[in-house]
Amino acid sequence: MNTLFSFSDELWLAGLFLSAFIAATLLPGASEVLLIAALLNGKDPVTSVFAATLGNVLGAVTTFYIGLWVGGNAGRYLGISDEKRQRSGEWISRYGSWVLIFSWVPVIGDPLVLAAGMLGMKTTRFLIFMTMGKAGRYLLVAWLTLGAEYLWL
Numbered sequence: 001m002n003t004l005f006s007f008s009d010e011l012w013l014a015g016l017f018l019s020a021f022i023a024a025t026l027l028p029g030a031s032e033v034l035l036i037a038a039l040l041n042g043k044d045p046v047t048s049v050f051a052a053t054l055g056n057v058l059g060a061v062t063t064f065y066i067g068l069w070v071g072g073n074a075g076r077y078l079g080i081s082d083e084k085r086q087r088s089g090e091w092i093s094r095y096g097s098w099v100l101i102f103s104w105v106p107v108i109g110d111p112l113v114l115a116a117g118m119l120g121m122k123t124t125r126f127l128i129f130m131t132m133g134k135a136g137r138y139l140l141v142a143w144l145t146l147g148a149e150y151l152w153l
Helices: 009-023 031-040 045-078 082-104 109-118 123-146
Strands: none
Touching (some): 009 045, 031 045, 082 123
8 A cells, every 4th residue: 555655745645636526526436545545644634635625526516517517408418317317406406505415425416416507506505515515524534544633523
């Protein structure tokens, strides 16, 4: 595992950021694994959590704007079934922007972000709740990896 981080500090940080960015798009990713590896190899927890959160938030913003751009044509442009699009839209309509706190959850998170864009949710509300969910996930992963004494919790 040490060879994974034998490169410069900037490289591991960029890799963590990029992995988190990709994981927040409609592509699969494993940013939690890289975060855990970074933390177990002595990388700064605050910097690591920040890089992962920032990458994941910016990836979700990309997905949100793709949803805004494609609107109701998600099936045509992205191959998303009408059923999945409708189900995500119903969740957002029923629970409001609060549901975006769950944007970090595998399988449902990315469709929720996409649906928020497709429904034209206000960007500020989207950013607040989505960022809360993404940051909470990475803080929890770091806390479970290192323990509370490293994260001031």
